[in-house]
Amino acid sequence: MTAADLLASDFATLPQLIAAHAAERGGKTAVADETRTLTYAQLDARMSRVAAALQRDGIGTGTPIAVVAAPSVDYAAVSLGTLRAGCVATPLSPSATPGAIAAMIADSAAPLVFLDAVNATTLADEPLTARAIRLDTPAFEEWLAPEGARPSEPDIHPEDAFNIIYSSGTTGTPKGIVQSHAMRWQHLSRNAAAGFADAVTMIATPLYSNTTLVSFLPTLGWGGTVVLMGKFDARRYLELAQAHRATHTMLVPVQYQRIMALPDFDGFDLSSFRFKTSTSAPFSAALKADVVARWPGLLVEYYGMTEGGASCGLNATAHPDKLHTVGQPMPGHEIRLIDEDGNEVPPGEMGEVVGRSPAMMNGYHGREGATRDAEWYDAEGRRYIRHGDVGRFDKDGFLILMDRKKDLIISGGFNIYPSDLEAVLRQHPAVADAAVIGVPSEAWGETPVGIVVLREEVPLDAVLAWTNDRLGRTQRLAALHATDELPRSAIGKVLKRELRDALAEGTL
Missing domain, CATH: 3.30.300.30 (ANL, C-terminal domain)
Known part of the structure; x- marks a missing residue:
């Protein structure tokens, strides 16, 4: 099937889409870091070598494969190759303590963990439950299946696990959020109007973060180009965006704040930008207004959570009078507000945010009790996810967040x-x-x-x-x-x- 046919279908996997793009536009750059680039043909081939190596080693479908590293083209290839083998991508935060990282690897039961030089040093004294492979040494190339290798194609169902995203933790019991292929398909398919097919998307947040993946995955699914940045620096970001003629980006509010504060911000040519997004943290109305005024392209703020539930979107460019809100529920997403007893509150009143949509987590990895605690069911028995926030809707249906119920x-x-x-x-x-x-x-x-x-x-x-x-x-x-x-x-x-x-x- 062509990429267009797959995107128009009810369900397709990301590896299938990348294979289609490789066949149709193999010479186009798929992913670039600050030292290397991979075309779609090269990315597709490298993914297949990863998947074939996993299958050669007897690693079955549904098995988590961990990565602890800075963003790079090989990081991308390993995560995507993991999916092609039918395994579960498990990106972990390098900023966690060594003990917490080791605990997450053990909790996931991943048999393999891929590391870069910095994180190999960090974890050198930790007893790991997984075999470690260095991405930046000949050992990785030696581990890969030979060039031209093609893995057997697994039978992937929408409800199967796509990835596990871990919460931060130092107690030794971090929670793994299991997201399905169906959930990620929703992130791809709902972006039909976002223009990712010819996008050049600047990625300046880590690849273990859901914040990053909601831009990274649709860009590759639709056939655009991803530019990966290592450690964030505001001026370097603008230099790369200008050089690559970036069209799309996802940044957290503090990154917008640092970029907009540069004295020479207005000297950079950012005219290629069409679509800027933000999520993950409170985004002040004043900062939104500054971005809208001085940075070309739409600014859209998303409110949601890694566990899924429901998402809101605020087109800040189109709604300058709503910058104090996080927008309205996205199409197909439903948010309700409930009181301490689990009853819905009257319109206009404050309550705990619960949401449902086609994009919701399967649950917490190995933690049925925690999964139940995160769920709320309405009178018809429909499942919602508790967001842990308190808010209220204004008269136009825009959500105003008041506080965090869980003190996150x-x-x-x-x-x-x-x-x-x-x-x-x-x-x-x-x-x-x-x-x-x-x-x-x-x-x-x-x-x-x-x-x-x-x-x-x-x-x-x-x-x-x-x-x-x-x-x-x-x-x-x-x-x-x-x-x-x-x-x-x-x-x-x-x-x-x-x-x-x-x-x-x-x-x-």
Whole structure:
């Protein structure tokens, strides 16, 4: 079938689409990093060598294959080749602690993990449950099946697992979010109007992030070109975007903030841009307005979650009076707001966000209880996913987010779970009790701050340094405060709003 036929069908896999693009436009650049490029023909061939090697090694369909590395063309080929073999792509965060990475590998039961030089060094002292293969050494080329190898084509069903995306964690129990081929097909098929077929999409966020994949995968599915950036730098981003004549991008709000703050931003030629998107963190109305005013092309903010549920979209260019919202539910997506008892709230009132759509996770890997906790069912028995946020709809049906029900901190586009940081703080011998809250940050959007009850007099700077040494780079506390007692409710729950108020008033 042609790529057009596949895209017009009810379901197709991403490897099938890439094979079709290779046959029809094999010489077109599919993916580029800052040192290499792969055409569609080259990407297709490399994917097949990966898939054939997995099958040669007896790795069956449905088996997770892990990657811990910076973005590169080989990272892309391994993840996509994993899918061609019928295995499950399992990209892991290099910014997690070595122990957390090892725990995620073990939890996934991946028999193989692909590493780059930096992460091989980071994990050198960790006992890994998977065989490690270095992407940047001859060992990778030696592992690949010979050139021209063609794997047997697995029978992939829509409900089969496509990938596992792990939440951050330092407690040793991170949650793996299982997303199906059907869910990813929805991400591809719903983008018919986004112009990805001739896109040049700038990717400046990590390949283990769902934020990245919702642009990376549709670009390749529709036959566009992906440009991968390593470590983000605002000026370098603009240089690459200008050089590649980029048309599409996905950036988190803090990246927009850093780019727009460059004194010479207006000196770059960004006239090729048609479609800019953002997600993963609060995006201020003022910053949206600045992007709309000075950066060509549409700006669309998406609100959703890795687990699926429902997504909202805000065309900020078309709705300058709605920049304080996250937009309206996308076609085929339904959001309801419920109270603490699970009942729907009246129109205009605030409630917990629950959503359903054709794009929802299968569940948490190996965690049926956590999956049930994330679900809500309406009176007709239809399944919704709890978003963990509190919001309300305005009179025009635009969603206004009010607070995060689960106290999730989003810093620089990364999810930080306070309970993980609190668990590390409590391991310090001088700490009797601890809480972590998110506070506004110009640099990161939000940043985590710790509040501790001490058993004995010790320098807070020493406790802060001890804690940050045990956290991932994106998790580290910006500050630490001491108090005599944490405010708690009658059932013992820490009242974090009171801590935020006290911090803002300077009484901590």
